[in-house]
Amino acid sequence: MGEYAGLGEVGGRRVLVRSDLNVPLDGSTITDDGRIRASVPTIAELAAAGARVVVTAHLGRPKGAPEERYSLRPVAARLGELLGAEVAFASDTVGDSAQQTVAGLADGQVALLENVRFNAGETSKDDAERGAFADQLASLADAFVSDGFGVVHRKQASVYDVAQRLPHAMGGLVSTEIEVLRRLTESPERPYAVVLGGSKVSDKLGVIDNLLGKADTLLIGGGMVFTFLKAQGHEVGKSLLEDDQLEVCREYLARAESSGVSIVLPTDVVVDTTFPSGDATPQPRVVAADAIPDDALGLDIGPDSAAAFAEALSGARTVFWNGPMGVFEVEEFAAGTRAVAQALTGIEGLSVVGGGDSAAAVRTLGFDEAAFGHISTGGGASLEYLEGKELPGITVLED
Numbered sequence: 251m252g253e254y255a256g257l258g259e260v261g262g263r264r265v266l267v268r269s270d271l272n273v274p275l276d277g278s279t280i281t282d283d284g285r286i287r288a289s290v291p292t293i294a295e296l297a298a299a300g301a302r303v304v305v306t307a308h309l310g311r312p313k314g315a316p317e318e319r320y321s322l323r324p325v326a327a328r329l330g331e332l333l334g335a336e337v338a339f340a341s342d343t344v345g346d347s348a349q350q351t352v353a354g355l356a357d358g359q360v361a362l363l364e365n366v367r368f369n370a371g372e373t374s375k376d377d378a379e380r381g382a383f384a385d386q387l388a389s390l391a392d393a394f395v396s397d398g399f400g401v402v403h404r405k406q407a408s409v410y411d412v413a414q415r416l417p418h419a420m421g422g423l424v425s426t427e428i429e430v431l432r433r434l435t436e437s438p439e440r441p442y443a444v445v446l447g448g449s450k451v452s453d454k455l456g457v458i459d460n461l462l463g464k465a466d467t468l469l470i471g472g473g474m475v476f477t478f479l480k481a482q483g484h485e486v487g488k489s490l491l492e493d494d495q496l497e498v499c500r501e502y503l504a505r506a507e508s509s510g511v512s513i514v515l516p517t518d519v520v521v522d523t524t525f526p527s528g529d530a531t532p533q534p535r536v537v538a539a540d541a542i543p544d545d546a547l548g549l550d551i552g553p554d555s556a557a558a559f560a561e562a563l564s565g566a567r568t569v570f571w572n573g574p575m576g577v578f579e580v581e582e583f584a585a586g587t588r589a590v591a592q593a594l595t596g597i598e599g600l601s602v603v604g605g606g607d608s609a610a611a612v613r614t615l616g617f618d619e620a621a622f623g624h625i626s627t628g629g630g631a632s633l634e635y636l637e638g639k640e641l642p643g644i645t646v647l648e649d
């Protein structure tokens with residue numbers, strides 16, 4: 251029997267752990283298990299202390315009802331392999347299966363509940379609805395450990411409300427992540443460069459506002475770059491575009507210029523006119539960033555841009571990178587992401603990779619994790635931290 255920081259004795263008690271097990275899947279095959287591996291130490295520590303560990307997590311963005319493709323069942327199997335002990339899987343989150351599974355746990359055993367987002371209460375904007383679901387979750391445990399760093403920016407029942415209902419503590423993963431990110435916000439060694447990409451464009455544009463006052467160089471690739479190119483007056487064909495953010499991008503470009511921050515945009519892009527179309531072989535083509543054809547979709551930064559990005563990063567002493575430069579999952583569109591990852595491995599100073607997909611990209615492209623200063627499990631969460639926003643999943647622990 252043993253203690254867990256902030257909770258005291260946990261032996262024999264049911265401890266609900268919120269982890270971020272939102273991993274990329276191909277069917278039911280986990281293509282990158284980084285977030286599961288990152289979640290293991292806290293779960294293992296609690297189990298070793300004799301707790302009955304009840305893990306809750308989400309996968310993808312189901313709409314408040316069960317959907318087989320978002321089931322956490324494959325994750326339970328992998329978690330068990332990594333823990334070296336069987337993980338009991340409950341086929342619902344708070345229903346009969348969950349209650350029976352938790353009741354059947356012996357001291358030191360671990361259970362995983364089905365995707366918490368199969369319940370509308372989890373993500374509801376209505377406090378009462380979320381609260382009612384949090385009551386059900388809380389009834390399954392005696393204490394709560396918040397360890398899902400990737401979701402601490404979400405005011406959701408299993409992240410926020412449940413902490414108000416149970417004795418709670420911050421998990422080891424969340425503490426480590428916050429410690430590293432604090433170094434980026436408090437006194438980054440200069441030059442400080444930030445690389446942004448990925449597909450959750452509107453989620454990420456906000457961070458630029460804050461970074462314009464902090465970073466020396468901002469490199470932009472991935473899906474978000476097309477809104478910037480369009481804001482500069484270029485056509486972007488069928489590329490990802492957030493029309494309602496054009497004015498915001500224009501304002502960022504103007505502010506960067508007046509404040510001496512260098513925003514580096516790609517000068518060439520890799521496009522395809524057939525992607526994604528079932529089994530069709532990709533037909534990548536490199537075009538100038540200001541000459542994207544109407545029928546083309548931008549899927550990676552081009553080779554000149556990749557070289558320019560690597561050059562811009564070469565002297566940096568602090569680098570934060572979130573979001574792949576292209577659709578790295580397809581080899582034909584992975585070169586930009588590979589070039590940025592390679593450049594980060596040469597940084598003398600602190601290099602931080604943030605984001606589930608960015609971290610997955612680093613690993614699936616074959617880089618050694620040890621070549622980076624820190625690989626964060628949180629994409630949106632780390633960005634919101636850097637934005638200086640309050641993270642509900644953290645502040646609720648401090649109350």
Ligand SMILES: Nc1ncnc2c1ncn2[C@@H]1O[C@H](COP(=O)(O)OP(=O)(O)OP(=O)(O)O)[C@@H](O)[C@H]1O
Nearest residue numbers: 448449450472473548549576577605606607608629
């Ligand atoms: N030009 C592009 N067009 C469309 N999608 C793109 C483009 N460039 C990158 N992507 C996609 O962006 C996705 C990753 O973006 P996301 O914003 O989710 O990254 P992340 O922040 O690392 O992950 P997470 O939000 O899960 O932590 C990848 O699946 C990649 O294929």
Ligand SMILES: O=C(O)[C@H](O)COP(=O)(O)O
Nearest residue numbers: 272311400401606629630
């Ligand atoms: O993938 C992520 O960034 C986290 O798991 C959070 O997922 P969400 O953006 O769907 O809330």
